[in-house]
Amino acid sequence: MSLHSLGLSDQESRAYAALARVKSASVEELAREVGMGVTEAADLLEQLARRMVVVRRPGIRWTAVRPAVALGALLAQRREDLGATRVVLDELDDAFRAARPDVATDVVLDVAHGPDEIADRMHQIQVAARSEVLTLVKSPVMASGSTDDGAEDDAVRRGVEYRVVLERSMLEEEPRLVEGIHRARAAGEQVRVAGHVPTKLIVVDREVALVPLGSDSAVLLGAGGLLDALVALFEAVWERGQEVDLGPEEPESDDGPLITMLLAGLTDDAIARDLGISPRTLQRRVRGLLDLAGVDTRLQLGYVVAQRGWTGGSLGPRSE
Structure with a gap:
């Protein structure tokens, strides 16, 4: 349990939560409960007392102030601080706009x-x-910078709804996208494919949008008629888009022997002979495995096979 948002450190959060779960505790009991030294626990209790979230009872016992009271007060203070910060933000934004009279x-x-x-x-x-x-x-x-794109995964976990439309040609140009689409769908995102996507675009909460200005710049737009038009554009493209059949997420069962032989380092001629297929059919099946794994080389395929546990015994039957 962490109460960082209320200004408590991890240790303070643990200590307060431990006290809240019991009627009272001595310094020694708290130290054992949260796994720290007695001196450290005593200092921590003094800090919490100054924050008025714990109190010392007569003798050597400490008890937590009821959370609705103690944490409610901290929450109210945070709201007040955020309100003051909002005032400063608005003042800075006014100054920002005043310095740019030529920009809307x-x-x-x-x-x-x-x-x-x-x-x-x-x-x-x-x-x-x-x-x-x-x-x-x-x-x-739109961007290939160094920023970690974990923000998308975090947003999905928070319950943010994602709707994505990709231009169909991207699936042909970037086979790795297939794996990415599988992951996105598994996480709960809705993904469609359209023959033509007129522009790159990302709209958040219908309040802000990022659209490209050129090959190396983009503009961040706020609410207004232009943003409304961009949302309408997205909805039109979304309606034209189609669910795409990405095929299976893992190889079929009769790919198991092929995978085993590839990992063993057998030559293509030997593999084709053992499987009773033509070299051309072998190349087609190997290409299918590479595309399914989202990789370009057989060495990379070996890594993916090991990482995902693609073995003959774990694979389903090949669909007709």
């Missing part, structure tokens, strides 16, 4: 230059997402 800053929130800045903005708006993210994707991808 009510609509244009920011302009990002270069892949790293674009990736940063994509990360930031997804971190702030509350309910919905709409995305149009076409080659080349």
Whole structure:
């Protein structure tokens, strides 16, 4: 349990939670419960007492102040602090707009230059997402900077709904996307494919959108008529899009012997002879395995096979 958002450290959170679960405790009992030294526990209790979330009873016992009271007070203080921060934010935003009289800053929130800045903005708006993210994707991808894209996974775990439309040609140009789509669907994202996607786009909560200005820049737009038009554009492309049949997520059962022979280092001629298939059929099946794994080489395929446990005994029957 962590109460970081209320200003308590991990140790303070653990100590308060431990006291809240019992009527009272001595310093020694608390130290044993949270796994720390007696001196450290005593100092921690004094810190919590100064925060008015625990009190010392007559003698050597300590008890937690009721959470609805103690943490409620901390929460109220945090709200007050956030309100003051909002005032400062608004003042800074007014100053920002005043310094840029030639830019429609009510609509244009920011302009990002270069892949790293674009990736940063994509990360930031997804971190702030509350309910919905709409995305149009076409080659080349909007950003390939160094920012970790864990923001998307975190947003999905928070319950944010993702709807994504990819241009169909991307599946042919980037076979690895198939694996990514499998993962996205498994996480709960909705993914469609359209023959033509007019522009790259990401819209968050229908309040902010990031769209490209050129090959190396993008504009961050706020609420307004332009954003409404972009949402309408997404919905039109989404309606035209189709669910794509990505095939199985793992090899069929009769690919098991082929995988085993590939891992054993047998030559293509030997594998084709043992399986009773032509070299051309062998190449087609190997290409299918590479595409399914989202890799380009047999060495990479070996790594994926080991990582995912693709063995003959674990694979399902080949569909007709």
